Amino acid sequence: MDSRWQLSHKSVKRAYAAVSPFYDLIFDRVFYPGRVEAIKLLGVGPYDQILEVGIGTxxxxxxxxxxxxxxxxxxxxxxxQKAKERVRELGTPHVRLVVMDATRMGFQDNSFDHVLATYVISAVPDPIQVLREIKRVCRPKGHIIILNHFKSDHPVMGRLERMMAPLITRTGLFKPDLQLTPLLEKVGLVPDQIHRVNLLSGWRLVRCINVKETRPQVWPIEGGTHGS
Ligand SMILES: C[S@@+](CC[C@H](N)C(=O)[O-])C[C@H]1O[C@@H](n2cnc3c(N)ncnc32)[C@H](O)[C@@H]1O
Structure with missing residues (x-):
């Protein structure tokens, strides 16, 4: 595909610099139910160290x-910068915010107990490399939570998303036709839970338990629970 229709670091930085003043107006209410479920599924223990990738505002x-x-x-x-203001307002202790490219994280292997990425994985130029990095910095058996819109399984919707993809991707904000299964397969992540959330159940909330060694694994049925 023509590189003008792909996300790039430059287009992402430009797009999010432009939307940052009013990002919360769009992404707060509509996407709130998914956020609540995602944090629940993360299952944070009292001493856990959490990484949020693409934390945005x-x-x-x-x-x-x-x-x-x-x-x-x-x-x-x-x-x-908006996130820093929010930390100040909330008076939240123990939160560290760093400008960093998720394709090249400056953290050692197994630095975090759990990793969360909400509405991010279709907004990064290289989702495979980001997931590889997430796996690397998350400890074995840690939870990796991904909340995102993925290409619809519905034939008409899926075709529409594919048709619109070049134009939407060109905004630098996100890619509407990213496919979940091939993405996870490429990085060796296997979901133990997949739920449908938000308006019209149009977003998928996925939990993977970080397995670092290679062994045959089984995919779950959507909405179901497997293992822990
Ligand atoms: C749609 S916003 C989601 C923000 C936040 N996670 C939320 O739930 O509202 C996508 C975010 O991903 C960030 N992003 C895109 N590519 C990135 C990369 N390679 N590394 C780190 N962050 C990235 C963007 O700057 C933006 O803040």
Missing amino acids: GLNLPLYPRHRRLVGIDLSGHML
Whole structure:
């Protein structure tokens, strides 16, 4: 595909610098139910160290248990500036915010107990590399939570999303036709839970337990629970 129709670091930075002043107006209410479910599914223990990838303006921050140790990274300094203001307003201790590219994280292997990425994975230029990095920095058996819209399984909707993809991707904000299953397969992540959330159940909330060694694994039926 023509590179003008792909997300790039430059287009993402430009787009999120432009939307950062009014991002919360769009992404707060409509996407709130999914956020609540995502934090629940994360299952944060009292001493857990959490990484939030592409934390944006920090809309999830009020939903975490108050004294949890959290690191938030984002490519966009403009988005992160809003998150910093939110941390100040909330008076949330133990939150560290860093401008960082999620395709090249400056953390050692197994640095975090759990990792969360809400509405991010279709907004990054290289989702495979981001998931590889998430796997690397998350400890074995840690929870990896992904909340996102993925290409619809419905034939008409799916075709529409594919048709609109070049134009939407060109805005630098996100790619509407990212497919969940091939993405996870490419990085060796297997979901133990998949739920449908938000308006018209149009977003998928996925939990993977981080398995670092290779072994045959089984995919669950949507909405169902497997293992823990
Ligand atoms: C749609 S926003 C989601 C923000 C936040 N997670 C939320 O739930 O509202 C996508 C975010 O991903 C960030 N992003 C895109 N590519 C990135 C990368 N390579 N590394 C880190 N953050 C990235 C953008 O800057 C933006 O803040």
